[in-house]
Amino acid sequence: xxxxxxxxxxxxxxxxxxxxxxxxxxxxxxxxxxxxxxxxxxxxxxxxxxxxxxxxxxxxxxxxxxxxxxxxxxxxxxxxxxxxxxxxxxxxxxxxxxxxxxxxxxxxxxxxxxxxxxxxxxxxxxxxxxxxxxxxxxxxxxxxxxxxxxxxxxxxxxxxxxxxxxxxxxxxxxxxxxxxxxxxxxxxxxxxxxxxxxxxxxxxxxxxxxxxxxxxxxxxxxxxxxxxxxxxxxxxxxxxxxxxxxxxxxxxxxxxxxxxxxxxxxxxxxxxxxxxxxxxxxxxxxxxxxxxxxxxxxxxxxxxxxxxxxxxxxxxxxxxxxxxxxxxxxxxxxxxxxxxxxxxxxxxxxxxxxxxxxxxxxxxxxxxxxxxxxxxxxxxxxxxxxxxxxxxxxxxxxxxxxxxxxxxxxxxxxxxxxxxxxxxxxxxxxxxxxxxxxxxxxxxxxxxxxxxxxxxxxxxxxxxxxxxxxxxxxxxxxxxxxxxxxxxxxxxxxxxxxxxxxxxxxxxxxxxxxxxxxxxxxxxxxxxxxxxxxxxxxxxxxxxxxxxxxxxxxxxxxxxxxxxxxxxxxxxxxxxxxxxxxxxxxxxxxxxxxxxxxxxxxxxxxxxxxxxxxxxxxxxxxxxxxxxxxxxxxxxx
Amino acid sequence: xxxxxxxxxxxxxxxxxxxxxxxxxxxxxxxxxxxxxxxxxxxxxxxxxxxxxxxxxxxxxxxxxxxxxxxxxxxxxxxxxxxxxxxx
Numbered sequence: 001x002x003x004x005x006x007x008x009x010x011x012x013x014x015x016x017x018x019x020x021x022x023x024x025x026x027x028x029x030x031x032x033x034x035x036x037x038x039x040x041x042x043x044x045x046x047x048x049x050x051x052x053x054x055x056x057x058x059x060x061x062x063x064x065x066x067x068x069x070x071x072x073x074x075x076x077x078x079x080x081x082x083x084x085x086x087x088x089x090x091x092x093x094x095x096x097x098x099x100x101x102x103x104x105x106x107x108x109x110x111x112x113x114x115x116x117x118x119x120x121x122x123x124x125x126x127x128x129x130x131x132x133x134x135x136x137x138x139x140x141x142x143x144x145x146x147x148x149x150x151x152x153x154x155x156x157x158x159x160x161x162x163x164x165x166x167x168x169x170x171x172x173x174x175x176x177x178x179x180x181x182x183x184x185x186x187x188x189x190x191x192x193x194x195x196x197x198x199x200x201x202x203x204x205x206x207x208x209x210x211x212x213x214x215x216x217x218x219x220x221x222x223x224x225x226x227x228x229x230x231x232x233x234x235x236x237x238x239x240x241x242x243x244x245x246x247x248x249x250x251x252x253x254x255x256x257x258x259x260x261x262x263x264x265x266x267x268x269x270x271x272x273x274x275x276x277x278x279x280x281x282x283x284x285x286x287x288x289x290x291x292x293x294x295x296x297x298x299x300x301x302x303x304x305x306x307x308x309x310x311x312x313x314x315x316x317x318x319x320x321x322x323x324x325x326x327x328x329x330x331x332x333x334x335x336x337x338x339x340x341x342x343x344x345x346x347x348x349x350x351x352x353x354x355x356x357x358x359x360x361x362x363x364x365x366x367x368x369x370x371x372x373x374x375x376x377x378x379x380x381x382x383x384x385x386x387x388x389x390x391x392x393x394x395x396x397x398x399x400x401x402x403x404x405x406x407x408x409x410x411x412x413x414x415x416x417x418x419x420x421x422x423x424x425x426x427x428x429x430x431x432x433x434x435x436x437x438x439x440x441x442x443x444x445x446x447x448x449x450x451x452x453x454x455x456x457x458x459x460x461x462x463x464x465x466x467x468x469x470x471x472x473x474x475x476x477x478x479x480x481x482x483x484x485x486x487x488x489x490x491x492x493x494x495x496x497x498x499x500x501x502x503x504x505x506x507x508x509x510x511x512x513x514x515x516x517x518x519x520x521x522x523x524x525x526x527x528x529x530x531x532x533x534x535x536x537x538x539x540x541x542x543x544x545x546x547x548x549x550x551x552x553x554x555x556x557x558x559x560x561x562x563x564x565x566x567x568x569x570x571x572x573x574x575x576x577x578x579x580x581x582x583x584x585x586x587x588x589x590x591x592x593x594x595x596x597x598x599x600x601x602x603x604x605x606x607x608x609x610x611x612x613x614x615x616x617x618x619x620x621x622x623x624x625x626x627x628x629x630x631x632x633x634x635x636x637x
Numbered sequence: 638x639x640x641x642x643x644x645x646x647x648x649x650x651x652x653x654x655x656x657x658x659x660x661x662x663x664x665x666x667x668x669x670x671x672x673x674x675x676x677x678x679x680x681x682x683x684x685x686x687x688x689x690x691x692x693x694x695x696x697x698x699x700x701x702x703x704x705x706x707x708x709x710x711x712x713x714x715x716x717x718x719x720x721x722x723x724x725x
Contacts, residue, residue, distance in 0.1 A: 111694065114694035117695060117699065118699075121702050122665065122668075122698070124706060125661065125662075125669075125702050125706060126665070128709045128710070129657075129658045129665075130658070133713070247696065248685065251685040252685070254686050254691070258688075272680065273676035273677045273690050273691070274677060289673070290670060294670075315724045317723060317724060318725075320709070320713060321710050323710075324706035324707045327702060328703050331700075331702075334699060335699055335700075338695040618647060621650075621654070622647070623723055623724040624721075624722045624723065624724045625641065625722070
């Protein structure tokens with residue numbers, strides 16, 4: 001296929017055929033690996049093949065999508081049909097935290113973990129009704145572009161860039177940690193090295209082709225991650241219930257769990273809503289639940305790496321349709337996650353607890369051994385030698401596994417399910433490839449959002465508006481590399497728990513950008529000063545509470561005692577302040593109202609939008625016709 | 638491309654668009670928040686083994702969210718067509 005290019009007209013006309021062929025090819029590859037396993041190729045080699053083959057395919061798409069055009073680099077030439085943009089958004093959205101972490105949170109948190117399921121889906125309704133079509137009509141390259149055009153220039157643009165970088169950087173570090181965990185586990189290399197190996201996987205997708213390359217790799221990554229997520233759950237459901245529809249059948253598992261909880265004397269039932277560890281109703285648990293949902297939903301509608309995906313469709317109508325497709329593709333994974341948690345919990349309660357240690361299934365040993373350490377059966381006094389996860393747990397040594405002697409790591413729920421279901425190793429490899437696809441695709445979208453904000457908004461719009469195309473693309477790519485290296489370095493030195501980092505990113509974006517975006521589109525008379533005040537207030541209030549509650553908890557307790565009850569919780573090795581008992585991952589509950597109050601208050605007293613600005617807003621509210629940029633917004637592209 | 642909207646047409650168009658937005662926003666708020674306040678009570682009802690309060694947060698509200706996005710798309714497309722301002 002000489003001269004063939006991904007994203008060219010021949011490619012766009014045959015999308016259905018190309019991706020069907022790709023899906024078939026991938027399934028064939030899994031079957032071939034299955035045969036290799038059957039004839040005795042060692043597991044480690046299968047792991048290598050999975051990781052290098054999939055990264056190789058992404059790299060190939062990345063190279064074939066190379067471009068020298070600015071609009072292809074920033075918005076994929078605005079040629080991505082709604083359906084495919086939906087898939088790309090799906091994998092852009094679903095990160096390592098969704099793929100591996102979420103089922104684990106549901107396993108441990110039960111009902112309270114569902115805040116993530118609700119929060120990470122409901123926001124798309126806001127994107128659909130409040131933002132996407134209007135941002136698409138606006139039709140420039142980045143989210144800060146909108147702030148610059150709507151609120152009169154560089155101050156607003158710079159503030160938006162600041163929020164974008166703060167939110168996306170925190171988020172991308174979490175993704176590289178995810179890539180590092182999966183790569184180190186399946187390649188048997190150290191976590192720090194794995195972070196940089198993962199970095200290569202991220203850069204090969206985005207460096208040459210920017211948004212165009214990231215789009216078409218994300219579609220490919222979505223296909224892999226959804227296959228990898230659904231297959232083990234389907235098999236598990238078939239084994240436990242006889243019906244291969246996990247999303248419908250885990251109800252019976254929940255019922256059995258509820259019965260077993262009685263016999264095992266579990267104090268916090270799996271499906272009980274708003275209860276504390278003793279099973280009593282807890283108002284604090286309830287407010288935490290709703291605060292987290294709010295921050296995640298509003299954050300969804302504010303995260304630039306997601307919003308910029310809706311700049312890439314051919315039309316306003318398709319932008320709107322593509323939001324519905326996005327949510328549908330995300331829904332497929334999210335409504336399966338609770339099934340993973342339920343089947344795993346049932347397996348543990350039914351097959352492990354009160355079982356003699358000698359009769360424990362093989363997967364407990366293989367996932368608990370040193371090096372993996374995701375499961376622990378801590379009955380014997382020296383259990384820690386076989387199961388490092390047992391450190392600090394004293395069993396009664398009666399040779400039988402009790403509930404309080406069992407330990408499992410959150411990541412094991414998804415990663416170990418194929419083995420719990422007795423599936424061949426090739427399916428475990430498939431799940432690892434899926435988790436890697438999820439982490440890589442999100443990292444790519446985030447890095448591109450950061451690098452584009454720096455190269456387009458800061459360099460081109462503010463420093464050198466006369467830069468030619470070639471120079472702009474060189475700067476973009478250089479910045480992409482630099483940001484990626486800094487992120488990988490930070491990830492390598494951080495490690496471990498990532499869910500709190502991800503939640504912070506949502507709170508930051510929600511506080512800084514949501515009010516400015518919504519009021520900018522829906523409140524025509526809102527003037528420049530009020531927009532700037534909104535972004536600034538939201539962002540600084542959020543960052544202030546985030547920083548002080550996390551690092552200066554005791555001081556917050558003293559200085560803000562007039563706010564009400566403040567608890568100090570020992571977490572992440574620090575004394576963290578929980579204002580009103582609310583976990584500081586939901587710090588957006590301060591930032592979001594601060595942004596709205598500041599914007600509305602200043603809007604009442606400061607000058608309203610000029611007539612030209614109001615005409616500009618009218619022009620982005622209607623799908624057809626020209627966009628009439630107001631003066632002072634800088635050059636169009 | 639469609640003819641430019643007059644001031645009144647623009648107001649009518651935006652009025653229709655806004656009321657669609659508010660309707661969906663209200664439903665979003667109900668299924669995103671309000672219904673889950675009643676989860677402890679709803680959990681008393683079991684359907685196919687699912688406690689209803691749990692089911693709504695794990696699946697029911699999600700299905701409603703997808704439906705709301707589809708509804709917004711089709712309804713807004715119809716409004717665009719009626720005013721002749723679709724960009725396709």
